[in-house]
Amino acid sequence: xxxxxxxxxxxxxxxxxxxxxxxxxxxxxxxxxxxxxxxxxxxxxxxxxxxxxxxxxxxxxxxxxxxxxxxxxxxxxxxxxxxxxxxxxxxxxxxxxxxxxxxxxxxxxxxxxxxxxxxxxxxxxxxxxxxxxxxxxxxxxxxxxxxxxxxxxxxxxxxx
Amino acid sequence: xxxxxxxxxxxxxxxxxxxxxxxxxxxxxxxxxxxxxxxxxxxxxxxxxxxxxxxxxxxxxxxxxxxxxxxxxxxxxxxxxxxxxxxxxxxxxxxxxxxxxxxxxxxxxxxxxxxxxxxxxxxxxxxxxxxxxxxxxxxxxxxxxxxxxxxxxxxxxxxxxxxxxxxxxxxxxxxxxxxxxxxxxxxxxxxxxxxxxxxxxxxxxxxxxxxxxxxxxxxxxxxxxxxxxxxxxxxxxxxxxxxxxxxxxxxxxxxxxxxxxxxxxxxxxxxxxxxxxx
Numbered sequence: 001x002x003x004x005x006x007x008x009x010x011x012x013x014x015x016x017x018x019x020x021x022x023x024x025x026x027x028x029x030x031x032x033x034x035x036x037x038x039x040x041x042x043x044x045x046x047x048x049x050x051x052x053x054x055x056x057x058x059x060x061x062x063x064x065x066x067x068x069x070x071x072x073x074x075x076x077x078x079x080x081x082x083x084x085x086x087x088x089x090x091x092x093x094x095x096x097x098x099x100x101x102x103x104x105x106x107x108x109x110x111x112x113x114x115x116x117x118x119x120x121x122x123x124x125x126x127x128x129x130x131x132x133x134x135x136x137x138x139x140x141x142x143x144x145x146x147x148x149x150x151x152x153x154x155x156x157x158x159x160x
Numbered sequence: 161x162x163x164x165x166x167x168x169x170x171x172x173x174x175x176x177x178x179x180x181x182x183x184x185x186x187x188x189x190x191x192x193x194x195x196x197x198x199x200x201x202x203x204x205x206x207x208x209x210x211x212x213x214x215x216x217x218x219x220x221x222x223x224x225x226x227x228x229x230x231x232x233x234x235x236x237x238x239x240x241x242x243x244x245x246x247x248x249x250x251x252x253x254x255x256x257x258x259x260x261x262x263x264x265x266x267x268x269x270x271x272x273x274x275x276x277x278x279x280x281x282x283x284x285x286x287x288x289x290x291x292x293x294x295x296x297x298x299x300x301x302x303x304x305x306x307x308x309x310x311x312x313x314x315x316x317x318x319x320x321x322x323x324x325x326x327x328x329x330x331x332x333x334x335x336x337x338x339x340x341x342x343x344x345x346x347x348x349x350x351x352x353x354x355x356x357x358x359x360x361x362x363x364x365x366x367x368x369x370x371x372x373x374x375x376x377x378x379x380x381x382x383x384x385x386x387x388x389x390x391x392x393x394x395x396x397x398x399x400x401x402x403x404x405x406x407x408x409x410x411x412x413x414x415x416x417x418x419x420x421x422x423x424x425x426x427x428x429x430x431x432x433x434x435x436x437x438x
Contacts, residue, residue, distance in 0.1 A: 007190075008183055015179050015182070016172070036182045037185045
């Protein structure tokens, strides 16, 4: 079991990353809190070593994505509409961000992680494939389709 | 556009309330699990210690039982060899009581064998062959802590090939005489024969018997028993050692007699201890 100091450091370092992944999948704060507890508890109990900070971050991303998917599969999960999340954000953020985030959330779920990991975390398709345990071709395809959908919704040019 | 997506995602942050509630949850979980992990090893430790204890007691008990001498077989021709058996009738020690016995036990390893197999192995060994002449008296003497055990072993010897094929005379002696025999440097089989002989001839000594073959001792006993020779109450000249007529066992069968020699004559307290060879 990892020390309290180590776990608190991880919460401070990766909370935003986990939060963004939760945003891509979940629709309310309670689910997000569940994922936070689940992911960081797994970290606390994980005895393995990480080769680097990047390795550790990739671990958090993979575990968070899987935790979100597992929660969504659960028949007991709380149901709420995505608009609540956006409404919560839009009260604090500029309209443009809300607009972009709404466009991202309107994408099919399978594209959202890829768009986030590529455009925010700056991962290559190969790296995304490794993190999500997916095929590189599948990632390329999701990126391409997600990008096209966003372009339709938001207009303007998109660059890799 | 790429920057817009990046900036939009960047605007999503985990607020302090979420971080704090997560840290608080983890702290509670840590305490719960610490209690669990501190009690589980103790339980496991106690369980493991109990298992080890039971195992050790079991092994110790088995070792005690399997190494505890229960019965004895003395095999005497001229080589004198003694087998000590455990309660499973397996050989735990094989000791030689003269030089010829040492030669035999060097030739055959019987420890751990069932006594019938051990008897066969010894009697049929190359080293023993030269002693099993027509005149030789292959003698088995059995002693055990109960008459039932003695009967069981006697029966086993009587039916094993080593006995049947070579014939001989066998005796049953009390296990009480074993220590006395060993103090006199004799196998208890030869010592039992000495005790019988000494009833007729008080001048005969364990030293005399040590240098006689079993066939020589048995021949003298038969002569006294048949009345062909006057018994010697002591003080006179002895009957010699080895000068008497030898009598082989014409039937070729193992003859098993019951002789309780434990309260009979005393040995002269000299002699060699057995040579443990197995």
